[in-house]
Amino acid sequence: MTMGQVDHASITRQRLLAAGVPEDAIPDLLERAVAIVAGLERLAELDPQLPEPALIWQPVDEVQA
Amino acid sequence: VIGPDLAYARISELAPLIRKREVSPVEVTDAVLERIDRLNPTINAYITVTSDVARDRARLAEREIADGHYRGPLHGIPYSLKDLYLTAGIRTTGGSRILRDNVPTEDSTVAQLLREAGGILVGKTNMHEFAYGTTTINPHYGTARNPWDLDRVTAGSSGGSSAATAAGLGFASMGSETGFSIRRPAAFCGVVGLKPTYGRVSRHGMLPAAWSLDHAGPLTRSVEDAALVLQAIAGHDRRDPASSDRGRPDFVGGIGHGVAGLRVGLPRHHYEHSVEPAVGAAFDAAVATLASLGAVPVEIRLPRVAYATVTSSIIMYAEVTAAHDRWIHERPEDYGEDTRGRVRLGYCVGAVDYARGQRMRRWIAEEIAATFRDVDVIASPTTPQVATPIAGGLPALRDQGFEVADGLYNLLRLYALIGIPAIAIPCGFSPDGLPISLSIAGSAYDEATILRVAHAYEQATTWSQRRPPID
Numbered sequence: 066m067t068m069g070q071v072d073h074a075s076i077t078r079q080r081l082l083a084a085g086v087p088e089d090a091i092p093d094l095l096e097r098a099v100a101i102v103a104g105l106e107r108l109a110e111l112d113p114q115l116p117e118p119a120l121i122w123q124p125v126d127e128v129q130a
Numbered sequence: 131v132i133g134p135d136l137a138y139a140r141i142s143e144l145a146p147l148i149r150k151r152e153v154s155p156v157e158v159t160d161a162v163l164e165r166i167d168r169l170n171p172t173i174n175a176y177i178t179v180t181s182d183v184a185r186d187r188a189r190l191a192e193r194e195i196a197d198g199h200y201r202g203p204l205h206g207i208p209y210s211l212k213d214l215y216l217t218a219g220i221r222t223t224g225g226s227r228i229l230r231d232n233v234p235t236e237d238s239t240v241a242q243l244l245r246e247a248g249g250i251l252v253g254k255t256n257m258h259e260f261a262y263g264t265t266t267i268n269p270h271y272g273t274a275r276n277p278w279d280l281d282r283v284t285a286g287s288s289g290g291s292s293a294a295t296a297a298g299l300g301f302a303s304m305g306s307e308t309g310f311s312i313r314r315p316a317a318f319c320g321v322v323g324l325k326p327t328y329g330r331v332s333r334h335g336m337l338p339a340a341w342s343l344d345h346a347g348p349l350t351r352s353v354e355d356a357a358l359v360l361q362a363i364a365g366h367d368r369r370d371p372a373s374s375d376r377g378r379p380d381f382v383g384g385i386g387h388g389v390a391g392l393r394v395g396l397p398r399h400h401y402e403h404s405v406e407p408a409v410g411a412a413f414d415a416a417v418a419t420l421a422s423l424g425a426v427p428v429e430i431r432l433p434r435v436a437y438a439t440v441t442s443s444i445i446m447y448a449e450v451t452a453a454h455d456r457w458i459h460e461r462p463e464d465y466g467e468d469t470r471g472r473v474r475l476g477y478c479v480g481a482v483d484y485a486r487g488q489r490m491r492r493w494i495a496e497e498i499a500a501t502f503r504d505v506d507v508i509a510s511p512t513t514p515q516v517a518t519p520i521a522g523g524l525p526a527l528r529d530q531g532f533e534v535a536d537g538l539y540n541l542l543r544l545y546a547l548i549g550i551p552a553i554a555i556p557c558g559f560s561p562d563g564l565p566i567s568l569s570i571a572g573s574a575y576d577e578a579t580i581l582r583v584a585h586a587y588e589q590a591t592t593w594s595q596r597r598p599p600i601d
Contacts, residue, residue: 080477080478081474101447101478101479101531103532104533105478105480105532108437111490111493114493115486115490116489119488119495
């Protein structure tokens with residue numbers, strides 16, 4: 066690996082371990098998980114053109130029964 | 131004895147007979163239960179059959195109607211609920227081992243409304259475990275089988291609902307979708323699947339998959355029947371924080387007004403290279419039929435929709451995993467292998483990713499809102515392929531959920547992602563006899579227009595009248 070390259074497998078493994086996924090479960094997930102993390106990373110380039118998110122919650126003005 | 135003809139009747143045909151007391155709800159319910167008893171061991175559409183409850187409710191409906199208290203077109207009509215709608219006194223498993231013995235003490239809003247409309251609940255349908263998958267190959271309750279070919283999947287997650295409706299094991303079934311779990315099962319099983327606008331139908335008392343994506347909607351054997359069910363279940367519910375307060379318009383009255391002059395948007399770049407030849411041919415013929423009825427095809431481009439699948443996946447993975455955070459740590463062995471894996475993969479989606487996903491969601495929704503200035507509905511094939519073999523599963527989305535590309539899956543995911551209404555209706559059959567489906571989507575809260583277009587198409591064709599080879 067050269068400078069500037071991202072070690073997706075290592076990052077992904079750390080994320081899964083930090084979330085409490087058992088170490089012995091990770092090998093079966095790692096290939097798909099790396100693809101997800103790499104895919105997510107590419108989306109950062111969209112940020113300058115993205116709007117604020119729509120309101121995803123609304124103030125509650127009365128207590129629900 | 132009521133034969134297949136009545137089993138395959140539409141609600142709109144049966145209701146007047148029940149109202150006039152030419153057919154008894156008890157007679158119809160017994161016939162449906164007999165049919166379930168005979169066919170469900172093969173199709174596995176139901177996890178729980180509620181025979182005693184159904185017969186009690188049928189007798190009550192018969193008495194009420196005899197006494198002059200006819201409640202409306204669902205009175206005395208046998209129907210089913212996907213097994214994630216809570217039902218008081220009737221177990222609700224979510225297709226999971228974890229909830230195998232879960233017996234709720236109160237009804238979901240949908241179950242309550244359908245009971246109040248006089249519907250006869252005949253059972254709880256099979257589903258992909260926790261509605262988190264696309265096959266209804268369920269490790270705990272068995273695989274739901276496609277009535278058109280028992281070796282093919284029903285799709286999912288509402289696969290029991292689509293199979294039950296296709297096989298005449300009830301006159302309607304309530305499904306749910308987070309990505310496309312009403313419409314793809316409807317497509318694979320040759321029935322109508324309606325996903326209403328987000329917030330149109332209360333999700334109170336439904337087991338969640340992903341809160342900001344979950345929708346409730348019916349599967350039926352005709353467009354009008356879907357409108358009749360929607361009429362009964364739509365409306366504001368304070369107990370669902372996403373519930374719309376826009377009231378309950380008339381979904382049925384305008385259904386026969388035709389399509390003359392309606393503009394039908396065709397985003398060809400999202401499907402022309404990604405569908406099987408038979409699907410493409412059936413869709414082109416469907417567009418020609420709509421044009422012959424007076425609709426106006428309009429070519430459109432939806433470039434941001436290339437991001438619909440990945441955006442939906444970000445939000446879905448994060449929300450589903452959040453919902454399962456406790457159980458996946460405390461009881462991982464009680465999940466099936468594929469659901470356990472997907473829930474764990476959700477931990478790969480971080481907080482920044484989730485926030486970006488919500489921003490992308492609005493970015494895409496703005497493009498679609500602008501498109502509806504130029505067209506009245508968007509049409510496409512519902513799915514790129516017909517039902518696939520159970521032996522092969524449905525791998526198409528397994529590793530593609532985080533890719534960005536044109537393709538029909540984006541349109542499948544789009545409508546649940548941005549909450550606009552969409553309907554799947556039969557539009558043909560493949561050379562080996564498997565159903566093909568047409569998708570019609572409309573602008574937010576405009577279910578009436580997509581029902582109108584779908585009904586016009588249905589009336590002009592005979593695809594919905596075919597029956598699977600199971601009798």
